[in-house]
Amino acid sequence: xxxxxxxxxxxxxxxxxxxxxxxxxxxxxxxxxxxxxxxxxxxxxxxxxxxxxxxxxxxxxxxxxxxxxxxxxxxxxxxxxxxxxxxxxxxxxxxxxxxxxxxxxxxxxxxxxxxxxxxxxxxxxxxxxxxxxxxxxxxxxxxxxxxxxxxxxxxxxxxxxxxxxxxxxxxxxxxxxxxxxxxxxxxxxxxxxxxxxxxxxxxxxxxxxxxxxxxxxxxxxxxxxxxxxxxxxxxxxxxxxxxxxxxxxxxxxxxxxxxxxxxxxxxxxxxxxxxxxxxxxxxxxxxxxx
Amino acid sequence: xxxxxxxxxxxxxxxxxxxxxxxxxxxxxxxxxxxxxxxxxxxxxxxxxxxxxxxxxxxxxxxxxxxxxxxxxxxxxxxxxxxxxxxxxxxxxxxxxxxxxxxxxxxxxxxxxxxxxxxxxxxxxxxxxxxxxxxxxxxxxxxxxxxxxxxxxxxxxxxxxxxxxxxxxxxxxxxxxxxxxxxxxxxxxxxxxxxxxxxxxxxxxxxxxxxxxxxxxxxxxxxxxxxxxxxxxxxxxxxxxxxxxxxxxxxxxxxxxxxxxxxxxxxxxxx
Numbered sequence: 001x002x003x004x005x006x007x008x009x010x011x012x013x014x015x016x017x018x019x020x021x022x023x024x025x026x027x028x029x030x031x032x033x034x035x036x037x038x039x040x041x042x043x044x045x046x047x048x049x050x051x052x053x054x055x056x057x058x059x060x061x062x063x064x065x066x067x068x069x070x071x072x073x074x075x076x077x078x079x080x081x082x083x084x085x086x087x088x089x090x091x092x093x094x095x096x097x098x099x100x101x102x103x104x105x106x107x108x109x110x111x112x113x114x115x116x117x118x119x120x121x122x123x124x125x126x127x128x129x130x131x132x133x134x135x136x137x138x139x140x141x142x143x144x145x146x147x148x149x150x151x152x153x154x155x156x157x158x159x160x161x162x163x164x165x166x167x168x169x170x171x172x173x174x175x176x177x178x179x180x181x182x183x184x185x186x187x188x189x190x191x192x193x194x195x196x197x198x199x200x201x202x203x204x205x206x207x208x209x210x211x212x213x214x215x216x217x218x219x220x221x222x223x224x225x226x227x228x229x230x231x232x233x234x235x236x237x238x239x240x241x242x243x244x245x246x247x248x249x250x251x252x253x254x255x256x257x258x259x260x261x262x263x264x265x266x267x268x269x270x271x272x273x274x275x276x277x278x279x280x281x282x283x284x285x286x287x288x289x290x
Numbered sequence: 291x292x293x294x295x296x297x298x299x300x301x302x303x304x305x306x307x308x309x310x311x312x313x314x315x316x317x318x319x320x321x322x323x324x325x326x327x328x329x330x331x332x333x334x335x336x337x338x339x340x341x342x343x344x345x346x347x348x349x350x351x352x353x354x355x356x357x358x359x360x361x362x363x364x365x366x367x368x369x370x371x372x373x374x375x376x377x378x379x380x381x382x383x384x385x386x387x388x389x390x391x392x393x394x395x396x397x398x399x400x401x402x403x404x405x406x407x408x409x410x411x412x413x414x415x416x417x418x419x420x421x422x423x424x425x426x427x428x429x430x431x432x433x434x435x436x437x438x439x440x441x442x443x444x445x446x447x448x449x450x451x452x453x454x455x456x457x458x459x460x461x462x463x464x465x466x467x468x469x470x471x472x473x474x475x476x477x478x479x480x481x482x483x484x485x486x487x488x489x490x491x492x493x494x495x496x497x498x499x500x501x502x503x504x505x506x507x508x509x510x511x512x513x514x515x516x517x518x519x520x521x522x523x524x525x526x527x528x529x530x531x532x533x534x535x536x537x538x539x540x541x542x543x544x545x546x547x548x549x550x551x552x553x554x555x556x557x558x559x560x561x
Contacts, residue, residue, distance in 0.1 A: 147493050155492035184489035186481035193481050194493035200467035214453040214460050225420035226461045227412055228497035261527035
């Protein structure tokens with residue numbers, strides 16, 4: 001709980017989607033004041049209402065101290081005006097994965113946030129260097145890549161762009177650590193660490209099925225009972241979402257000028273075309289309807 | 291340990307053979323093991339001379355099964371398998387690691403290929419509840435192999451999953467590909483070994499960091515699996531990272547020698 005805060009200033013979170021509200025939650029639970037920005041008041045309202053339900057549930061289960069829900073929510077200050085991020089020590093951008101959008105956001109943030117504020121992106125697929133390329137002070141731009149669901153996943157990748165300063169990396173690392181997260185530092189390469197090294201788990205699983213070496217049920221079973229993985233590759237793809245997994249594969253494949261070992265598998269694309277995304281649609285490699 | 295009355299011979303050159311021999315002893319088998327500390331070089335006649343003498347003393351008919359798990363080059367594997375297989379009665383099951391070469395290829399060196407059974411598992415064996423087994427194409431059916439597993443391995447109490455023969459089988463191939471990517475990222479300077487390992491454990495719930503896992507499997511085994519799959523598939527995605535080969539040449543096999551990607555205290559180091 002009582003992790004030491006690295007700043008008494010508020011921090012900004014930009015975007016109230018799944019990742020943004022998750023980051024806001026852990027920061028507020030740590031004790032930071034969070035300015036949560038989203039263009040849409042409606043998105044903000046719904047995200048905070050959902051968070052209230054989640055926190056109340058935690059409180060009922062005793063996983064959160066009594067009265068903590070109100071305290072945590074009280075530390076999250078929603079806003080739809082970017083100018084209200086003028087007093088933050090750090091802003092974490094969790095906007096949609098579109099490079100032009102992110103570059104325009106960072107160019108605006110540079111003029112609004114204090115000159116010494118750290119500007120972080122939660123991107124999983126866009127180079128930090130490309131985001132920083134559009135600002136005058138790229139040394140304070142850094143990647144802080146959280147994993148979904150943010151409150152549960154312990155890891156944050158801290159990514160240095162080509163011009164990110166050592167001070168920025170150290171500060172961002174200390175901030176993520178203050179949230180109770182474990183950090184892994186890496187440089188700005190496609191997929192960073194996790195999304196790159198994990199590609200083979202899915203890719204080889206699909207190939208083994210295509211080659212008829214084993215069925216997907218056998219591969220999942222062996223992954224769990226022989227390899228001690230928590231889930232086999234097919235179970236995991238169904239959980240992550242086959243559409244999400246395919247888009248990560250495509251992004252790493254494209255970003256490496258089509259390095260063949262990252263080439264997505266046609267099976268993934270076919271399933272996405274069929275609308276079988278995994279658990280969230282009730283059908284993926286396995287069926288989940290009832 | 292009370293004996294379960296079964297007697298087996300284990301011949302190998304890496305972690306897989308060591309762990310297998312240990313596990314079978316623990317399960318009550320009488321185990322005679324011939325374990326070379328690492329892959330045998332083609333020019334090295336010593337192990338062959340040693341085994342030739344040993345083999346003249348062994349009563350081959352007294353064994354219920356033979357196990358071979360090798361990471362040495364194909365030619366060396368071929369020589370060892372042939373010398374052993376010629377000596378053993380034709381109805382005795384011969385279990386061979388299919389973690390680098392397909393069982394069909396190993397069986398192709400044998401007088402009685404139909405009694406060859408391929409197996410695979412990913413160390414550390416202490417957490418493994420299920421082995422992979424396969425039969426070579428020469429066997430035509432799994433009848434003999436299933437019978438052999440039932441009679442010889444029942445006492446071990448390991449679950450068995452039958453898969454189709456292919457170099458590296460399922461999990462050894464899958465894990466080796468992940469390790470290879472982690473090694474490549476390490477060489478490229480993407481992150482330190484510790485950061486890569488912690489990222490994969492916490493970011494996607496892997497049971498071990500890939501580099502620490504490789505040290506536990508044995509870098510010689512990981513390299514042999516990748517090279518074996520690469521030879522069979524002829525695809526660039528399986529090409530072993532050059533650093534992996536150099537580490538094997540330097541005898542930095544990992545945990546069992548005290549040094550791989552990491553150093554391990556309390557063990558002798560070879561490098």
